[in-house]
Amino acid sequence: MPDLRKALLQSTSGAVAPTVALSLFGLVAAGGIAFDYARMASLDSELQNAADQAALAAATQLDGKTDACSRAASAASALIRNDTRFANDGGGYAVTIANEATCDRTGFIKFYKNKDRSDTGALTDADVNFVEVTVNSRSAFFALTPIVAVLSSGPLSAKAYAGVGGAICKVPPVMMCNPAEGTGQDFPLSTDIGKGIRLVAGGSGGAWGPGNFGYLETNLGSGANVLETALGANVPGGDCISADEVTTKPGLSVSVTDAVNTRFDIYENGLVNYCASGTGNCSPALNTRKDVVRPDISSNGNGNGNGNGNGNGNGNAALNCAVGNGTDPWKLPSVQYLPDPVSRVSTTPTNMGFPRDICHSVSSTGDCAAGRIGDGLWDRALYFQINHPGISPATVASWAGKSGISTLTRYDVYRWEIATSGALAPKSAESVSQGNGNGNTTNYYSYSAPVCAAGMAPSAQVRDRRILSVAVVNCAAEGIQGQTKNVHVEKFVDVFLVEPSLTRSRTNKADIYVEIKGEAEPLSETGAAQAFLRNVPYLIE
Structure with a gap:
């Protein structure tokens, strides 16, 4: 045991x-x-x-x-x-x-x-x-x-x-500084519709502010050629642009406005190959009313026959469509629209496109009370006298559903000209006394419809070629300096291109002059949509 x-x-x-x-x-x-x-x-x-x-x-x-x-x-x-x-x-x-x-x-x-x-x-x-x-x-x-x-x-x-x-989506990547920043007001108000804005390229020194414009990043790449393509293309490539936050793009170049001018039937020598007049990639609008003239396109010589008008300078037989350099056919008229700073009256021009607001037309910087933002007062009477004699602006105001002449916008007249038979004459005599540089006299004409390339008609899927949808941002609050990421977009606004960007006695080729049309309107996404605004719900947190 x-x-x-x-x-x-x-x-x-x-x-x-x-x-x-x-x-x-x-x-x-x-x-x-x-x-x-x-x-x-x-x-x-x-x-x-x-x-x-x-x-x-x-x-x-x-x-x-x-x-x-x-x-x-x-x-x-x-x-x-x-x-x-x-x-x-x-x-x-x-x-x-x-x-x-x-x-x-x-x-x-x-x-x-x-x-x-x-x-x-x-x-x-x-x-x-x-x-x-x-x-x-x-x-x-x-x-x-x-x-x-x-x-x-x-x-x-x-x-x-x-x-x-x-x-x-499928719009030129353009932004502008909010004209109403710091005022506590929305933009655009109903009273802003029809006002002109002198958009000056930002990034060349000094603070960005109302009236400055620039470009946006869309993953297309860098360089002036890329921007030219994006600004001129009928269907811009690259990513869609967020309606909430964007990235601004540095590297502004005067040459990119050449692409904007294709919308006016102007194809400069040296323009990016993609936008050559014969490609059909960068079409003019149906209404290309502007203040430059050219010889009769049916004649030869005077720089309007064979030349390098295809935009890449290779001399192929194509209609020359560049602006006034040597034998380039598009030229400023012999008498331009230049209102006097005091009387606000201009000598009767020999040709007249849609003019700037009078307060922007009296000098290179203008004397508008709001600086680069105009007041919507443009010379309606003189425009109709030159382009539509015998037709009262009141007739067009009634057609556009406006209460009176004072509210008639340039875009209203633009649409009326497209819709009215005979309002866009094939050509009209401008001057018989303008020389061609060799002692001979050449007849110059105003062309209100495109002659260098086929015009593109707007539709439910296609934005009018003289309308840009622009991102409006608060440049001061966002600290815009060249490339700036996560910039809040106040809204997208449609603007009407008033005139081609050219160097004139009172204008700078680097600037773009527009008229406020209103908040961007969505287009149909069906078919081969050129531009549309897509809204989708998303979670924030």
Whole structure:
């Protein structure tokens, strides 16, 4: 017996069993905690997914129209059904969101105008751009945690913040500094429509401000040729441009405005090959009314017959369509539109395109009260006297649905000329006294319809060639200096190209003169769309 007791005490067989038995309590507890934590995490994911989907559904209704807030709230609470399988608080499967129809910043559905939620003051349906949605809280009671049914996750909820993001595609990558920056006003207001803007290339020294313009990054590459292609192309390549944030592009070049001039039927020597007049890649508008003239295209000589008008200088037999350099045919008229700075009256010009605002026409910088931003007062009477004698501007104002002559814009007249038979004459005599440089006299003519290349008609899928959709940014607030990333876009605005960019006695070739048309209008995405504005809801957080 003593030997048996001693052997039993010294035996190690089965020694691990007590250890396992003791540790089993800890292992079961750890497993239970892991199970319940996974259940709680899954519930949190379900709630967040419900909040995300509800916020996106609400954002789709933020169109600035009547009842936008009400429709957004209804979409958040009822458009999409989300269930939870991990809540066991007796509340059923459905994840719910309390509906409310007021444009405010309270409750489970909150609306904001600014992305950073810095709003102050009351909101309206037209103001709201962003929505925050919070789902009703749910709980998961722990099942396997050692203290069963006593502990729980507590009330869990989730919220999501969404807005409507846009991308504008197949448009020239152009931006301009907000004319209303720092004023507290929106741009453009209804009173801005029809005003001229003298857009001056930024980046040449000094701070960027209202009236400066530049270009945007679209992954097309770098260099003046790339910008020329993008500005002149019927269908610009590159990525779509975000309607919310952009990257400005440095490296401005005077030569890129040559591509803008193709829209006026002007094809300079040395123009990027892609935009040569014979390629059909950079078409003129149907209405190319401008202040330059040329010899009769049916005759030979005088620089308008065989030449290098295909834009790459290789001398192929093509119509020369460059501006006044040696034998280039397009020239300024013998008497230009140059109003006197005091009387505001001009000697009757021998040819007249759409003019600048008078306050921009009296000198190289003008004397407009708002600097580079005009007042919309342009010489309507003289324009009709030169181009449409016998027709009153009031007739066109009535056609355009305007209340009077004072609100008649250049774009209104432009459209009327396209729509009215005979308003775009094939050619009209300008002068018989302008020499051609060799002692002979040459007849020069005004051509209001394209003669160098086939004009491109606007449609539901094609932007008019004299309309640019431009990104408006707050240059001072965004610190624009050459290449600047993540620049917030206030909005895209359509502008009408008033005149070709040429060096004249009072104009600089590097500048672009435009008339404000209004906020950019979306075009159809069907077919071979030339330009369109796409708006899609997106989650912010």
